[in-house]
Structures are given as C-alpha cells and as structure tokens.
Amino acid sequence: MKNLETTSLSAGYLTRKGEKRILEGLDLGLEKGQLVCLLGINGSGKSTLLRTLGGFQEPLGGSVSIRGKFLEQTGTRDRAKLLxxxxxxxxxxxxxTVREVVSLGRYPYTNWLATMGSRDHEMVDEALTLTGMASEADSYFDQLSDGQQQKVIISRAVAQDTPIIILDEPTNHLDIGNKAEILQLLQSLAHDKGKSILVSTHDLDFALQMADVLWVIKKEKVFTGPPEQVLMDGILEEAFPYSGIDLFSGKVIKRATGPESYVEGSGRSAEVTRSALRRLGFRLTTKRNDASLVVSVTETNSWHLHHDGKKLYLDTMEKLLEELKRLLLEGTITQ
Amino acid sequence: MRTFLILFGVLLLIFLADISLGSVTIPIDAIISSLFGSEVEQDSWKRIILDFRLPRAITAVLVGSGLAVCGLQMQVLFRNPLAGPFVLGISSGASLGVALVVLAGIGLGWAAFTPWISAIAAAVGSGLVFLLVLVVASRVKDSTTLLIFGLMFGSATGAIVSVLQYFSEAEDIQIYLLWTFGSLGGVTYSDLGILAPLVIIGIGLGFGMVKSLNALLLGETYAGSLGINVKRSRLGIIVSASLLAGVITSFCGPIAFIGIAIPHLTRIILPTSDHKVVYPVTILTGAIALLICDIISQLPGSQLVLPINAVTALVGAPVVIWLVLKKGNIRRALT
Structure with a gap:
C-alpha cells in the first residue's frame, strides 16, 4: 500500500466567480522510503497541490488517501500522526528554546496540558540528534540562523513521527551550503527511516541530484518519474520554458558573442580562468588553432596571454581581467 | 515553580497592603483582627475594612488577573504585541451601551436602578458585541479579519459616542466620563457573587487552551498540522476573552493598560513563551499590578482618590518601558 495516493484529484481554489482549477486529473502516489521533489514555475500550483495533499485545502474533485484511508475522513489529530x-x-x-519548538511535534500524542512522557522525550532527543541540532537544544529559536531554524522545524516534523513529511519550499532564502545539507537530511530521512518525503523546490540542480522521483507540474498536469527519465523525455524543458538557464547543470547561459579563446593548462586555476573568460563574453573553443586569443596558465598561478603574435605576462588575476577587458573594448582581436 | 511561589507571596503581601492603606489610617492589629472576625477597638474600622477595602481588593485581584489573561490570549491569537482585551470591540460595545443610556437617555425609565444602570447597559452592550464577534469568528477563515472587524467596530462606536457627547448636557457627559475612568470601589459583595464566578470561569476556560496557545505561536497552519483544531481553539479563546472583557467592563468600566502590558511584563520576567508557565504567572502578575495601582490611586494618607484608569497607565507605562529597555530584548518580548 502506498503511503499517500490521489485519485483523479483536482486542486485549486474557490473564488467569488466559482472554482478556479489549477491542477486536474492527478493520479499520484508516494511510496515508502522515497524522496520526491516537486518542481514547477512560480504560480504553477505547487503550494496549492501541497496544501491539498496536506488536508489544509479541500480538493475540487477526486480524493486523497493516506495509507488507504480517505483524508477527509481522518480527524485533525489522527492526520497529525500521519502527516x-x-x-x-x-x-x-x-x-x-529549540527543545520547546521540537517538543511541539509531540502534540498529537499528548494530553490537553501537553504533558510529555518518557517516550516523547526520547523522540525529541532522537529528532534533535538526527538533524544535528542537539548541541543547540537550549538556545532560543529566534537567535539561530535561517538554516538552523529550518533544521529545527524539520526536527519538529521528525519528532512528530509521521510516515509522510510534506515540505513547501523549505530551502528558499537559504545559502547553498544549507540547501545541500537540508536536502541531504531529507534524503537520509527517506532512505534510512523509510519516510515518504515530498518537497517542493526551485533548486533544479539539487532536485536532479538528490530526488528518487520528480513530480513536474506542466500545464495543469503533473508528470512523474526518476530524474533521468524526466530529463530524457524533455519534460523539464517544457515545464521551464526559460532560455537563460541550462537545466541540466543549473548554470546561467551566457550569450557569448566575443572572440574565440582557448585556455591552456589544467586544474583549478584553468577552470577559474575559463569561467572568467565566459563571464566577460569570450567564446571558449576546444581547439587551440581556432582561437584568436590563447591564455596559458602557469604552475605558479600567473598567466601568459598570446594574441596577434604578441605575448604578455600577467602575475595577478586582477591584471589579467583588466587586460582582457581592454582587449574587448578596443576590439583589436579579430574573429 | 519558584517564581510562581515568590509571586504568590508578593500577591498576599500586596493584598494585605491594599487593605491596610487608605484615606483612614487603621493600625495593623486592628486590620488583622477585623479580617479574622474578632472584636476591634473602633467599630467603624471594622466596617471600613470588611465592607469597603476587602471587596475592593478582591475585585482588584479578579479584574487584574482577568484582564491580563484576556490580553495574553488576544496577543497570541492575533500574533500582535499591541493586542489587548479590547481589540475585539467588546468594551466598545459596553461604552456604547452606557453612552446610549447616560447620554441619549434610552431606557431611563429604569432610573430606579441608578447604581446598576451603567453596569446593565455595559453588560447588554458588550454581550451583543460578543454575539456578533462569535458569528463573525465562526465565518471568517483567518484571525486578521476578526482583528480588523474589532478595530472598525471600535472606531465606529467612538464616533457615535462623540456625536452623542456633542449633543448632551454637561452633567450627563460627566457621568459618562466618570464611568470611563473605571472604578474598583463600586463592587459590593452581591456584585462579587456574579463577578467572581464569571471571571473564574473565563480564566479556567482560557487555561484549558494553553496547548492551543503554544501551538499558535507557530502560526495557524502549523498549529493545524500538529493536530490542533484551529477553529475550535479560536472560538474557545474568543469566548474566554470576551467573557472576561465583557464582565469586567460592565462592573468596573474600561480599565486600560493592564491587559496589554502585563503579558509582556510576565514574558520578560520569566523569560519564556511556554503558556503552561506564562498563563498562571500572568494571573498572578495581573492581580499584583492592579492591586499596586489601586493602592496608588488611594493616595494613602490623603482624602484624594485618582481614577484607576489614569493610574494604571501613569504608573504602568514607565515601569514597562524601564523593564523593556533594561532587559534589552524589546523585539523578542513583544513579538
């Protein structure tokens, strides 16, 4: 049995003029132990779908069931034990404090005074350890960084001990290191603890690397499959009709119109030099002979610039960049 | 727990001080023997203590704790540090009721009940607004709408009262103004027979909501996901707060400041937001605060009495400002 299943689900919201359907005819399933990333452009209905699956919003049609039980037939408290x-x-x-926030996760299991038993304390400690927040247990929540706060909130969800966790863009406004850590955390929760984790995100490259399954929203429909399948079918390109980004690498596509250049050398310095050329608008070629400009990187992190039969030695990155900009400005390099 | 016991001790001391101090100086042994029902040197002392000062001090305890708890609930429900017992418009309803009777002379056929007339008018006014608030609360989805409703209602009532004042006799205006000054002294033992049980019910009902109050610190969506029935909790909180605000305003007039300031003061003293601790301590600090204000309003040793409403703000505001600045956590305490 799937942890979560939908049958011809329609999601959207009610307006004064009637129903506004955003997603229609969805047959989706969340398996045990899966990390699923939900992708879609702004306004495609990611949050609407998550709210509907979480029971915070009525479906406009069809049904959602958790472990074989219809969502609308479960009470608020029972639902909180599932999701x-x-x-x-x-x-x-x-x-x-961090511990107090995480303890809120035990609310579905405690009495009206929220009295915690030994099992509840254990679950809270376990959740704190799992997310690496145990050392901050007695810190005040509002004094933590955004990334730490998000980990505490996830600890709370872990302490809630539900087979399903739904996360709505949890990595927005976090730095890249925190994004990676949070997705790694979610992946291990899915793979090691057997939870079904559904997370919406705008970080395509992370999603492609970490998810077991992608759900991609495209024109009122949700396409599902392993990341590679989604890439092969070209669904991402259709769902994200952007020309400014390389979907596979997540890198911004720079419209290079400048002269052809070639970088000689290997290692980090050469990589950085290529990136500098790309940023300034040079095209990069793989054949030395095609290039009108050749930059060779020496072992001591300095550069030799060859062009037009001349050779120039530059000992800092700053000087190199200045020289490259000057060349572009003067237009002395023929293409 | 230690803080709680200390504060309870302080409450007892201040309670005795409130009974001991007043325009007539009475020796302490006479006060103690009056309280324990033994014979006292002068019969008038016993009468002053038992018939005036004791009911007045009991009223201060009930009103102080009731208003403080009411403000606490409103601040959490609306996630707004400026919310207080009167944001729902309950006291505006009471003022309108009193204004209509005193200024516009509606229902003056009951003039025989003079001491009771403003209390009845206030009770009817706040009761009607209470019903209106309940209807609105059960229809709207979010609490902010309710807050706006309360504020708009308050402004509208203020305007009506202004118009009424404009067309009224100076004498009537003075009666009305006296009511708005608030008073703890007008409550007799038979009034206490109504006031005390209602305030205790209101406070008790609110205490039943501490788990919801804690969950609501995360916001309504999270509270719902933790198994809290948000709609039912909101109604419970509103019933408790409106009952307290309505009953207290009917008997004592609109007593300002305590309801807004005491919850902040309590959180700064503790410092935590766990309502299992904050709620009971707020009951104590509210009672202590109003007792102190009552002592000051008597101006011990003189024949003068200041309106309680002026004292709460005059004494309270500097204290709160001092505490907030000294503790240096303005933002944390107030949000």
Missing amino acids: SVVLTHNQISGMM
Missing part, C-alpha cells in the same frame, strides 16, 4: 509539514517561512512569535 507533518514544513513551510518556507517560520515566523515563530515569542521566546521558545
């Missing part, structure tokens, strides 16, 4: 959520923004008011 936990993490949102983009965590505006927690007041002064709470």
Whole structure:
C-alpha cells in the first residue's frame, strides 16, 4: 500500500466567480522510503497541490488517501500522526528554546496540558540528534540562523513521527551550503527511516541530484518519474520554458558573442580562468588553432596571454581581467 | 515553580497592603483582627475594612488577573504585541451601551436602578458585541479579519459616542466620563457573587487552551498540522476573552493598560513563551499590578482618590518601558 495516493484529484481554489482549477486529473502516489521533489514555475500550483495533499485545502474533485484511508475522513489529530509539514517561512512569535519548538511535534500524542512522557522525550532527543541540532537544544529559536531554524522545524516534523513529511519550499532564502545539507537530511530521512518525503523546490540542480522521483507540474498536469527519465523525455524543458538557464547543470547561459579563446593548462586555476573568460563574453573553443586569443596558465598561478603574435605576462588575476577587458573594448582581436 | 511561589507571596503581601492603606489610617492589629472576625477597638474600622477595602481588593485581584489573561490570549491569537482585551470591540460595545443610556437617555425609565444602570447597559452592550464577534469568528477563515472587524467596530462606536457627547448636557457627559475612568470601589459583595464566578470561569476556560496557545505561536497552519483544531481553539479563546472583557467592563468600566502590558511584563520576567508557565504567572502578575495601582490611586494618607484608569497607565507605562529597555530584548518580548 502506498503511503499517500490521489485519485483523479483536482486542486485549486474557490473564488467569488466559482472554482478556479489549477491542477486536474492527478493520479499520484508516494511510496515508502522515497524522496520526491516537486518542481514547477512560480504560480504553477505547487503550494496549492501541497496544501491539498496536506488536508489544509479541500480538493475540487477526486480524493486523497493516506495509507488507504480517505483524508477527509481522518480527524485533525489522527492526520497529525500521519502527516507533518514544513513551510518556507517560520515566523515563530515569542521566546521558545529549540527543545520547546521540537517538543511541539509531540502534540498529537499528548494530553490537553501537553504533558510529555518518557517516550516523547526520547523522540525529541532522537529528532534533535538526527538533524544535528542537539548541541543547540537550549538556545532560543529566534537567535539561530535561517538554516538552523529550518533544521529545527524539520526536527519538529521528525519528532512528530509521521510516515509522510510534506515540505513547501523549505530551502528558499537559504545559502547553498544549507540547501545541500537540508536536502541531504531529507534524503537520509527517506532512505534510512523509510519516510515518504515530498518537497517542493526551485533548486533544479539539487532536485536532479538528490530526488528518487520528480513530480513536474506542466500545464495543469503533473508528470512523474526518476530524474533521468524526466530529463530524457524533455519534460523539464517544457515545464521551464526559460532560455537563460541550462537545466541540466543549473548554470546561467551566457550569450557569448566575443572572440574565440582557448585556455591552456589544467586544474583549478584553468577552470577559474575559463569561467572568467565566459563571464566577460569570450567564446571558449576546444581547439587551440581556432582561437584568436590563447591564455596559458602557469604552475605558479600567473598567466601568459598570446594574441596577434604578441605575448604578455600577467602575475595577478586582477591584471589579467583588466587586460582582457581592454582587449574587448578596443576590439583589436579579430574573429 | 519558584517564581510562581515568590509571586504568590508578593500577591498576599500586596493584598494585605491594599487593605491596610487608605484615606483612614487603621493600625495593623486592628486590620488583622477585623479580617479574622474578632472584636476591634473602633467599630467603624471594622466596617471600613470588611465592607469597603476587602471587596475592593478582591475585585482588584479578579479584574487584574482577568484582564491580563484576556490580553495574553488576544496577543497570541492575533500574533500582535499591541493586542489587548479590547481589540475585539467588546468594551466598545459596553461604552456604547452606557453612552446610549447616560447620554441619549434610552431606557431611563429604569432610573430606579441608578447604581446598576451603567453596569446593565455595559453588560447588554458588550454581550451583543460578543454575539456578533462569535458569528463573525465562526465565518471568517483567518484571525486578521476578526482583528480588523474589532478595530472598525471600535472606531465606529467612538464616533457615535462623540456625536452623542456633542449633543448632551454637561452633567450627563460627566457621568459618562466618570464611568470611563473605571472604578474598583463600586463592587459590593452581591456584585462579587456574579463577578467572581464569571471571571473564574473565563480564566479556567482560557487555561484549558494553553496547548492551543503554544501551538499558535507557530502560526495557524502549523498549529493545524500538529493536530490542533484551529477553529475550535479560536472560538474557545474568543469566548474566554470576551467573557472576561465583557464582565469586567460592565462592573468596573474600561480599565486600560493592564491587559496589554502585563503579558509582556510576565514574558520578560520569566523569560519564556511556554503558556503552561506564562498563563498562571500572568494571573498572578495581573492581580499584583492592579492591586499596586489601586493602592496608588488611594493616595494613602490623603482624602484624594485618582481614577484607576489614569493610574494604571501613569504608573504602568514607565515601569514597562524601564523593564523593556533594561532587559534589552524589546523585539523578542513583544513579538
């Protein structure tokens, strides 16, 4: 049995004029132990879908079932034992310690006074350890960095001990290191703890590297499959009709119109030099003979610039960049 | 727990001080024997203590803790540090009721009930607004709408009262103004028979909501995902807060400041936002604060009495500003 399943689900919202359907006829399934990344452009309905799957919004048609039970037939409290959520923004008011925030995850299991038993304390400790936040347990939540806060919120979801965790763009506004750490954390929760994790994100490159399955929203439909299959079928290109980005690498495509250049050498310095040329608008060629400009990187991190029969020695990156800009400006290099 | 016991001790001391101090100086042994029902040197002392100062001090305890708890609930529900007991428009309803009776002379056929008339008018006014708030609360999806409703209602009532004042006799205006000054002294033992149980019910109902209050610190979506029935919790909080605000305003007039300031003060003292701790401590600090204000308003040793409403703000504002600045965590305490 799947952890979560939808049958011809339609999602959207009600307006004064009637229903506004954003997604239609969805038959989706979340397996145990899977990390699923939900991709789609802004306004494609990612949040609407997640809200509908989480039971925060009524479906406009079809049904959602969790472990074989229809979502609308489960009470708020039972649902909280099956499904936990993490949102983009965590505006927690007041002064709470990390441990207090994570303990909120035990609310579906505690009495009206939220009295914690030994099992509850164990679960909280375990969740804190798993996310690497145990050392911050007694810090105040609002004094942590954004990345740490998000980890605490995820710890809370872990402490909630649900087979499904739904996360709505949890890595937005985090730096690249934190993004990677959070996705690694989610992957290990799926693979090692057997949870079904559904996370929406704008980080295509991370999603392609980490997800077991991608859900890609394209024109009111959701296409699913392993990342490689989605790439092969060209679904990403259709779902993200952007010309400015290379979807496979996630790199910005620079419209290079400048002279052909060739970088001689290997290693990090050569990589950086290529990236500098690309940024300034030079085209890079793989054949030395085609190039009107050749930059060779020496072992001592300095550069020899060959062009037009002349050879120039530059000992810092700053000087190299200046020289390259001057060449471009003067237009002395023939193509 | 230690803080709680200390504060309880302080409450007892201040309570005794409130009974001991007043325009008539009474020796401490006479006060103690009056309280324990033994014979006292002068019969008038016993009467002053038992018939005036004791009910007045009990009223201060009930009103102080009731308003403080009410403000706490509103601040959490609306996630707004400026919210207080009167944001829902309950006291505006009471003011309108009193203004209509006193200024416009509606229902003055009951003039026989003079001491009771403003209390009845206030109770009817706040009761009607209470029902209106309940209807609105059960229809709207988010709390902000409710907050705006309360504010708009407050402004509209203020305008009506202004118009009424403009067309009223100076004498009537003075009666109305006296009511808005607030008073703890007008409450007799038979009034306490109504006030006390209602305030205790309101505070008790609110205490039943501490788990919801904690969950609401994460916002309504998270609270829902933690198994809290947000709609039901919101109604519970509103019933508790409106009951307290309505009953207290009916008997004592609109007493400002306590409801907004005391919850902040309590959080700064503790410092935590866990309502299992904050709620009971707020009951104590609210009672202590209003008792102190009552002592000051009596101007011990003189024949003068200041309106309680002026004292709460005059004494309270500098104290809160000092505490907030000294602790240096303005933002954390207030959000």
